[in-house]
């Protein structure tokens with residue numbers, strides 16, 4: 373199957389930091405279909421050769437194990453081409469179409485790795501020259517919109533040019549092997565499903581914690597904040613996978629229909645409930661990962677009086693028969709104690725305790741990163757004699773060890789899926805819009821609230837109010853247990 377993969381934004385950060393290295397991994401592992409061409413388009417005038425040299429330099433900044441040798445780069449570079457394009461010029465799109473038509477590959481993937489404000493313009497121009505025919509797929513990078521209205525605007529344009537089955541909206545968390553494994557855990561095993569409901573589960577906690585600060589992305593991040601950057605997409609996608617009903621098949625739409633139902637069942641926020649159930653924070657200077665680090669307001673290109681949140685914790689519920697009354701706590705933040713993405717499922721205590729001492733309920737920890745694994749906390753007796761208290765013990769499964777194979781990275785997987793035309797790991801427009809609909813009252817309430825985010829020290833687990841949010845229901849975050 374021949375393919376042409378075009379990166380708009382060919383000299384941008386995303387292309388050289390994530391996309392090209394991911395493609396190189398696919399190439400190295402022999403997973404890239406034969407007969408592929410990769411075309412980077414950008415504003416600068418330069419030859420294929422010059423672009424390849426530039427890219428080779430950039431690869432020096434990629435993690436060592438993922439860096440090509442000279443010989444490998446030479447072979448990989450054979451697939452790469454460069455084309456100058458001014459994205460506001462209609463005839464430049466015609467030139468691109470002619471270049472692609474001359475080869476007439478089986479599949480054409482157009483990856484918009486540009487600033488999102490260019491998406492609608494690019495899509496319209498692609499449509500105008502007929503680069504929306506059946507063999508074309510368009511990949512849209514996040515952030516897709518800034519709020520519901522802007523997301524709808526982008527989707528309207530995309531839909532006016534492309535069919536929904538041609539639109540691949542990226543949420544890179546869906547490409548992570550550990551996230552894919554959630555589907556296998558729930559729907560490939562009979563063990564958990566009968567317990568996966570309000571009768572057995574007390575609460576669910578989703579944590580996406582980062583140690584990094586905003587780094588050099590201050591200008592972008594300050595107009596975005598943690599709610600838009602991590603909750604509206606990554607955290608909500610995880611929630612849908614945890615809470616969804618079993619889909620009838622593994623088809624993209626069967627899965628996406630079930631995810632959409634979860635998003636629609638999320639308890640809507642009101643002005644009062646935002647005040648009560650959502651905590652926003654902003655990091656101050658502190659020690660993180662053993663080093664002193666500056667506060668958010670001291671970061672490059674961040675206004676000194678910014679109210680942008682770098683931390684969010686919230687409590688919500690999925691209002692349906694399976695989950696009524698079960699709190700779902702979502703939490704994300706930068707400059708927290710550790711890089712740690714996990715989902716904790718806290719089960720209810722046994723209905724009647726026959727052993728002495730306090731009972732510790734069972735807990736399933738689904739570890740997404742840095743490790744990819746499962747921990748099941750059980751209670752057992754050590755065997756010291758009658759009247760002994762129960763002791764918590766952990767069944768610990770490390771997928772990297774269990775499989776002992778190199779697992780495919782998120783962008784590598786997503787690029788291969790887009791080339792193959794499989795939509796399972798991409799977000800449908802109605803899911804994305806429903807997620808915006810749900811977060812919007814939080815954005816509105818914050819815009820009216822002059823108090824701004826609560827400060828927290830870099831290297832901590834966020835503002836104390838985040839602990840209080842969970843404690844109010846008689847629970848605590850996993851690291852406090």
Ligand code: BG6
Pocket residue numbers: 582601713
């Ligand atoms: C991105 C956010 O979508 O996800 C970043 O824009 C964040 O701010 C990143 O750092 C986290 O991704 P990962 O894969 O490192 O957990």
